[in-house]
Amino acid sequence: MLDEVETVLEVLATELKVPMSRVRSAQSLRNDLGMDSISAANALFTLEEIYGVELPLESADGVDTVSGIAAVVRRAVERRSGVDGARRSG
Amino acid sequence: MKAAARVLGVALAAGVRTARPSEVVFLRDAFDTAGFARSEPQVLIVCYWIEDAFLLILADYWLRTRSQEKLPEFQPICDDTFGGSVTKSLLEALGRKAATLRRHKSAERIADLQQIIRSRTSIGIAVDGHGPYGRVGASFCRFAERCSALIIPIAARARFCLTPRLRARIAVPAPRIPVAVAVAAPISVRPGESLSPDAVESGLWAARRSAVELTQAPRLSPE
Numbered sequence: 376m377l378d379e380v381e382t383v384l385e386v387l388a389t390e391l392k393v394p395m396s397r398v399r400s401a402q403s404l405r406n407d408l409g410m411d412s413i414s415a416a417n418a419l420f421t422l423e424e425i426y427g428v429e430l431p432l433e434s435a436d437g438v439d440t441v442s443g444i445a446a447v448v449r450r451a452v453e454r455r456s457g458v459d460g461a462r463r464s465g
Numbered sequence: 466m467k468a469a470a471r472v473l474g475v476a477l478a479a480g481v482r483t484a485r486p487s488e489v490v491f492l493r494d495a496f497d498t499a500g501f502a503r504s505e506p507q508v509l510i511v512c513y514w515i516e517d518a519f520l521l522i523l524a525d526y527w528l529r530t531r532s533q534e535k536l537p538e539f540q541p542i543c544d545d546t547f548g549g550s551v552t553k554s555l556l557e558a559l560g561r562k563a564a565t566l567r568r569h570k571s572a573e574r575i576a577d578l579q580q581i582i583r584s585r586t587s588i589g590i591a592v593d594g595h596g597p598y599g600r601v602g603a604s605f606c607r608f609a610e611r612c613s614a615l616i617i618p619i620a621a622r623a624r625f626c627l628t629p630r631l632r633a634r635i636a637v638p639a640p641r642i643p644v645a646v647a648v649a650a651p652i653s654v655r656p657g658e659s660l661s662p663d664a665v666e667s668g669l670w671a672a673r674r675s676a677v678e679l680t681q682a683p684r685l686s687p688e
Contacts, residue, residue, distance in 0.1 A: 405571045412571055413604040416578040417611055430579075438572045 379445040379452070382425060383418075387441060390418045400442040422448055428455050470547055474554020481526055481559060489527045490645045490679050491534045507615040507653065509587035511539045512605070514669060515594050516634045518552065520621035523638065524646045526559045536646065537617060541589040542581070544568040564588065582612055592665065598634050601662040601669070609665075613656045618649040618668030622676035645679035647672045 380400050388395040391408060404410040410418075415438075419430050422444070428451040438444050513521055525536045541563045543553040549568070556563040564581060567573040581588060592601045609616055622645050623638035638644055649672035654660045 411604050412574040412578055413608045413611075415571070415575045416582065417607055419575065419579060420582070420611060438575065 379448045380442060383422065383441055383445045383448065386418050386421050386425070387444075390414050390421070398441065400445070401440065403440055404444075405439060419444070426452055428452055466547055467550060470550035471554045474551045474556075475558045477551070477555045478558030481523055481555075484523075484640065489524045489532065489534075490643065491524070491528060491532075491536070491647075508585050508612045509537060509539055509617060510609055510612065510614040511537055511587070511589040511617045511619055512592045512601075512665065512669065513589070513619050513621070514599065514673070515591040516598065516628075516636050517619075517621045517673075518591050519635050519637055520623060520626075520644055521589075521619065521646065522552070522555060522559065522561075524621050524644045525561065527644070528646075529560070536619070537587070537648075539587040539589040540564050542566050544594070578608070582608075585612070592669070599666075601665040603662060606660040606662055606665065609654050609660050610658065612654075613658075614654055616652040616654065616660075616665060616668070618652070618665065618672045619646065620649075620669060620672035620676045621646045622673065622680050624680045643680065645676045647675035647679060649675070 384395055384398045384400065387404070387408065387410070388398045391398070391410060391414065398408065402408055404415050423430055426448060428448070430447050430451050438447055521536070528534050528536060541552075541556055541561065542565075543549040543556070543563050544566045545568055549565075553563045553565060564577075564586070566577045566581070590605070592605050593599060623636070623642045625639040625642050626636040627639060628634065628636055649668040652660070652664055652668055
């Protein structure tokens, strides 16, 4: 999970044009970082490009925080790994 | 609230359908240029000031039902506030599909934006929907950059308008007053290019000036 958190911090800092040290994992995107939804959507697309996964937000609870987004990324990466593993063993 | 918005939207639609005939003039030169540019698969974002939104809905309906002319094909974006819900209901009652951008929960709004960007659907959006009015926000520009969109600034004007005291600034044409719609030169945002709010604002004001000129043309005088 640590890797995902680091990457999310980096992507958000880039999107917000602030030093990475100012972004912390427990922060709320909106309330603490002042991030609007378009910036957040942009950050998610950047993460999709980095990890090569689609980030589904149908159950959108928790994606309002840095750690919440990292968890969504982690789940998407694990899901893809599971599918890839099943394909290889199949 | 949803039921009330729906009832109001349907009632407004009935009013639009039964309104006495009014001329709608569509200055389409720039749109023809835009249509030509769309030989490349670029997402179309039709943008307008919120003040023009109701006039555009009327003009769109009247053009579709009474004229060979048509506005560009796009799906207007409405939020889930009361005004947005009324507008969505009105559009749907008039035969235009609209998309919803949920406003209150930021996570849901992000998901809606993701969906819109992924679908690469041509959309219509009021760029100053929640104020400050007459200004284009940087977030709209970033959205257009992300979509690598072709932006069509569009404006609608009527010679005489009522401006009801609503939370959003909306112009409603007086009965039997012709409405003019004008499109400014399209703005193409290529991948990796940046878009400035000033460029979009200039396009919108240019479209507005054209629409105002059309409403002042002698042949558009009320009977």
